[in-house]
Amino acid sequence: MHHLSEHQHVVRIHDTYEDKSCVHIVMELCEGGELFDRIVKKGNYSEREAAKLMKTIVGVVECCHSLGVFHRDLKPENFLFLSVDEDAALKATDFGLSVFYKPDEVFSDVVGSPYYVAPEVLRKHYGPEADVWSAGVILYILLSGVPPFWAETEIGIFRQILEGKIDFESEPWPNISESAKDLIRKMLDQNPKRRLTAHEVLCHPWIVDDKVAPDKPLDSAVLSRLKHFSAMNKLKKMALRVIAERLNEEEIGGLKELFKMIDTDNSGTITFDELKDGLKRVGSQLMESEIKDLMDAVRKIFSRFSIKTYCNLSL
Structure with missing residues (x-):
């Protein structure tokens, strides 16, 4: 986190202290609550606002990957607002599962949170592309209110992830822009080699061009x-x-x-x-x-x- 703490959207470490049994970390205080709670409290938001949030989230991923850091546990709960102010910065936190990685390094330990874990993680053969998958799941939830892969049990969720079928037929997807759906498909590509990189996500028209992501409020x-x-x-x-x-x-x-x-x-x-x-x-x-x-x-x-x-x- 010291490597990332200068990034405006990563929670800062102020100091660390060690005693006989613990390491104590003094971190930046984020008082504005979690990402989803802020959206719900606001009462309405649009694709354009979702695009801005995604730009921040994937911007953190790009910064991590540029420094050889693999987050491995991206989820909405790990993004907090610095304060209750409307224009407060969104901060990434909880790097407890993060690791440094080398080019082409392969990981095999299954980590992460069920809804957001990439299929290659479940197959125990993965790399930093899994962070983009997790960000894609967050985007799907931001635009629909539900995760793309859903089941009553953890095993059921994993089966849905491995199957990889994404629902764009149910509400509200008929009213969501084709550009947003195109981005989600490319972020949730089952093949990590075909999947967009964080940089490519940030260059996608839905993220870059304000005119592509509609400013119309999403369905309540x-x-x-x-x-x-x-x-x-x-x-x-x-x-x-x-x-x-x-x-x-x-x-x-x-x-x-x-x-x-x-x-x-x-x-x-x-x-x-x-x-x-x-x-x-x-x-x-x-x-x-x-x-x-x-x-x-x-x-x-x-x-x-x-x-x-x-x-x-x-x-």
């Missing part, structure tokens, strides 16, 4: 889906956080028993009140407002948790 359904998708990711992270903090390996194997403990009326579902009380019983320090905000965000998806949902979130 896109924002609604984006809100739901973001909320589901937050829900999963919070569920895993509580489990990771409170359960040992033996207890993790007994998730169904924990569910039954929280499900006090034995209905097979968990309501908000049951979840709140259950989290308190296992010692969670989450505030009620945090739990309520989370449940409010996802109430349009479901109003109660089922045991199937709970176990899926824990995987």
Whole structure:
């Protein structure tokens, strides 16, 4: 990150300290929230605004690759706004999986986040082209509100990625410009050798020419889906956080028993009140407002948790 910290869209490291057990990193404070949250809060945006965001994201990728840095975990959660100001800079963060690479070097360890991982990563034979794939997934979500490869389970998502079929038929794609779809196809090319480089993405007409990306607001359904998708990711992270903090390996194997403990009326579902009380019983320090905000965000998806949902979130 020291190599990248002078880039205007990369979070800066101010200092580092080391003690007997940890390395402490003092980083630039980003108070403006995550990328998707900002878009949803604004209430509307257009292809042209999405193009500007993509220019920033891929600009970071190009800078990384020019310095021989492979990010390996590009996703919307790793892009934060510096402040709440409308014109605040968007900053890339979380370089925990990043590595230096040499030309033609091949990696084999499977890393990254399920929705954004490239097919060659799953095949355990990949290079920095995988960063462009991840950026292409982000672009698809920015314009539609949902990921291009979707399934109920992680294995199902991986199968969809390997199959590589991209849906441009469903709403809102008939109303999205052909130039945007052309860019996505070229960023999500199954063959990493044919896939656009970061520099080529930045030279694409949809990115370069303001007249190509329409300034017309996208359908409100896109924002609604984006809100739901973001909320589901937050829900999963919070569920895993509580489990990771409170359960040992033996207890993790007994998730169904924990569910039954929280499900006090034995209905097979968990309501908000049951979840709140259950989290308190296992010692969670989450505030009620945090739990309520989370449940409010996802109430349009479901109003109660089922045991199937709970176990899926824990995987």
